[in-house]
Amino acid sequence: MKILHVIPSVASVRGGPSQAILQTVKALRSLGVDAEIITTNDNGDDVLDVPLSKLVEYKQVPIQFFPRFSPKINSIREFAFSSQLTAWLWQNAHRYDLLHVHAIFSYASTAAMAIARLHNIPYIVRPLGQLCEWSLQQSARKKQIYLNLIERANLNHSRVLHLTSRQEQQEVSRLGLRVPSFVLPHGLSIPPIIPDARYRLRQQLKVPPDEPVILFLSRLHPKKGLEYLIPALGKLKHHRFTFVLAGNGSPEYTNELQSLVASIGICDRTHFAGFVEGESKNLLMQGSDLFALTSHSENFGLAVLEALAAGLPVIITPGVALASVVEQHKLGYVIPQNISAIANALDDCLNSPQLTKQMGDRARQIIHDKYTWNHIASNLIEIYTAIIEKKNLPHLD
Structure with missing residues (x-):
């Protein structure tokens, strides 16, 4: 053949x-x-x-x-x-x-x-x-x-x-x-486990060892719904967290996002990591606590699959095609694409680290078995x- x-x-x-x-x-x-x-x-x-x-x-x-x-x-x-x-x-x-x-x-x-x-x-x-x-x-x-x-x-x-x-x-x-x-x-190609990923990532980000890390990893593009996710994070200033934006896009759109982060008042909590691959990408996936992708549309959502395989619960919108898998197996939150709903889901995750970990453990097992x-x-x-x-x-x- x-x-x-x-x-x-x-x-x-x-x-x-x-x-x-x-x-x-x-x-x-x-x-x-x-x-x-x-x-x-x-x-x-x-x-x-x-x-x-x-x-x-x-x-x-x-x-x-x-x-x-x-x-x-x-x-x-x-x-x-x-x-x-x-x-x-x-x-x-x-x-x-x-x-x-x-x-x-x-x-x-x-x-x-x-x-x-x-x-x-x-x-x-x-x-x-x-x-x-x-x-x-x-x-x-x-x-x-x-x-x-x-x-x-x-x-x-x-x-x-x-x-x-x-x-x-x-x-x-x-x-x-x-x-x-x-x-x-x-x-999915399952990457090797990095045993000290949480510690190494927080050292790299220069944040405390117990700081919650919320990860967005995808192309920086208007399709990805960051105009909802970033303002939602701005509503959570009563929580400790670090937000990592990993991915590249046009210089014009990247500048728009940097301006939005500044206007929302979370510059000191946000890291623009740029395009990542290899061990840097694996470290981000395995060392974070939560993955968020609030896209208008994703015919699949490979980054979501990679996050689930790394044991990360996810917050996604119905436009992400893996939403049905996430809902069926309770691997995170599928929420409407509006700022308040996204903020509420993020708040739940930050308030319930044990539940979040259970979702992540379940996600890792299911993805490793089927994909x-x-x-x-x-x-x-x-x-x-x-x-x-x-x-x-x-x-x-």
Whole structure:
């Protein structure tokens, strides 16, 4: 079985979905699937320093990078146009049994779907939440034109849509697409335990050893609902806490957040940690007391899954697709996206550290049991096999 994954970017700055594809392909290969990735050298405002137009090993995964067209106009740069990627796909896509396309409304993905259609190569699409209501409302006119003129036909000719939550599946069903879908979440690589994480994190933050630490770790973007979370924290000045904002975003939006923190009066309690990965990220996850993500919309919420796996209870909003899992297993709070409700949930957590710890212990056990990458990859192999052999899609456990 030879599978080609296509995605506009695998750069860390592009967040969870771009990192998930690396783990997916690694797990597929460990189970005997000949899986590769093609992508561009996109790295946000920059480009990755990687060899181009040849297969290389990148983070233990075989990938071919192609140069992204990088003009100064941000919207064009974000589209990730690459003529070399197009030419390579046109000449080589037929060598694969199936294409797994990740993302829509981006050149690499659109080109891959169009070429697969023309060559009659089966493909499936993981839209990364871009067909969810909130996402479609952003630059709505452009997306509606793009969807109706180009992407709807590409989606309808795919064999199946790969969605990562029931919530995403429900939202996509309202679009009237003529294509089936299956739900398969992201998996998780469980990092090694840092025995003294709490102590080390508080030393790093220069706060007392018993200081409660509340963590936000995600891209800094208006989608993430920080305009609710930060004012909610401002209502808790009677509590001791340190708030860590980990993630990067545009300089303009980061400046807005810094101004908001100042106006709310919690500058002395807030640390802007910037983008973190590796041990720094693991230390934050394992050393904090509570994770908060009050997003408008998340088709999955990989950072939430990582927090739960680290034993952190979470405060999230209904727009985060993992909300049903959190509610079902009592792994934290799912609260309306308003300042008072968020403040009340935070207050409950800070007032009840023992209950909070019980939630975290339960979260760690459940996530470790159900969300390993090998489990996810095994399910994907069943899907691939059914499509290639033209059989009915299996029921996934």
